[in-house]
Amino acid sequence: DVLDTNQIPMPLELKASGTDYINIEINDISLPTLTILFFVIFISSTVQSTTSFGFNLIATPIFLIFFDPEQVIPILMPLTASVNIGIILLNSQIPEFKKSSILIFGGLIGIPIGIIILSKSHPDYLKISTGLIILTFAILTTTIPEKLNFKRNSIQDFIIGLGSGIFATSTSLSGPLIVLYLTNTNTPKAEFRRIISCFLLFIQIFSIITLIFAGYINLETLTLGVKLLPAIILPFFIAIKILKSINENLFKSIVLGIVIFSSISAIMSSLIPLI
Numbered sequence: 257d258v259l260d261t262n263q264i265p266m267p268l269e270l271k272a273s274g275t276d277y278i279n280i281e282i283n284d285i286s287l288p289t290l291t292i293l294f295f296v297i298f299i300s301s302t303v304q305s306t307t308s309f310g311f312n313l314i315a316t317p318i319f320l321i322f323f324d325p326e327q328v329i330p331i332l333m334p335l336t337a338s339v340n341i342g343i344i345l346l347n348s349q350i351p352e353f354k355k356s357s358i359l360i361f362g363g364l365i366g367i368p369i370g371i372i373i374l375s376k377s378h379p380d381y382l383k384i385s386t387g388l389i390i391l392t393f394a395i396l397t398t399t400i401p402e403k404l405n406f407k408r409n410s411i412q413d414f415i416i417g418l419g420s421g422i423f424a425t426s427t428s429l430s431g432p433l434i435v436l437y438l439t440n441t442n443t444p445k446a447e448f449r450r451i452i453s454c455f456l457l458f459i460q461i462f463s464i465i466t467l468i469f470a471g472y473i474n475l476e477t478l479t480l481g482v483k484l485l486p487a488i489i490l491p492f493f494i495a496i497k498i499l500k501s502i503n504e505n506l507f508k509s510i511v512l513g514i515v516i517f518s519s520i521s522a523i524m525s526s527l528i529p530l531i
């Protein structure tokens with residue numbers, strides 16, 4: 257009899273994701289890979305706990321090396337929401353709802369649009385575009401002057417919120433756009449942190465609810481999230497003390513280097529199979 261290769265089962269640790277490249281099954285992650293992901297979450301949580309943003313900016317491109325975007329977003333969204341809640345509780349921050357309302361409104365409208373983009377986009381192209389978006393934000397963060405003296409208004413708030421909501425569920429990047437916006441509108445530091453925390457909290461919670469109903473967050477993604485959960489708890493107690501002994505400019509350079517390197521890696525991991 258002629259052997260039908262289509263009947264040969266694929267190894268448990270690998271799967272094809274509708275594309276030519278092969279990704280890791282969530283349930284079959286090896287210990288070395290899990291260790292890498294744990295370390296990435298720890299670094300991401302450390303950055304988030306000191307700046308109120310940056311978790312997904314660091315974690316997403318590295319996770320994209322191992323998983324499809326449709327897996328990365330459901331894995332990271334509950335984790336980054338947990339970090340944000342922890343920051344609010346630990347620092348006794350009162351969310352700035354009044355000054356965040358229009359941003360949140362725009363973000364809530366953008367969330368289902370992001371889900372549609374996620375469901376309709378080719379995984380390779382979505383991974384490449386996500387890497388390019390992260391790379392662009394990293395470059396803008398270092399090249400745009402600290403203050404461009406823009407003035408906030410309702411229309412701008414809605415547009416920025418809408419874009420952030422779309423990014424939240426299509427790429428997991430709900431923070432960078434609003435960070436660049438507030439940074440360049442003369443928003444005081446304390447108010448900046450309260451607005452960011454309030455906006456991200458609402459967007460992340462509603463994104464999680466939407467992803468659950470859309471079937472993206474499931475038992476597999478939650479199980480992996482639980483395994484990585486200790487990595488977001490430790491930074492609350494030790495990261496800030498560690499960072500006090502590190503030069504701020506050096507720290508920013510290290511973070512930027514990680515973001516750029518991981519973004520390029522994520523892009524290349526998708527480009528190679530397409531060549």
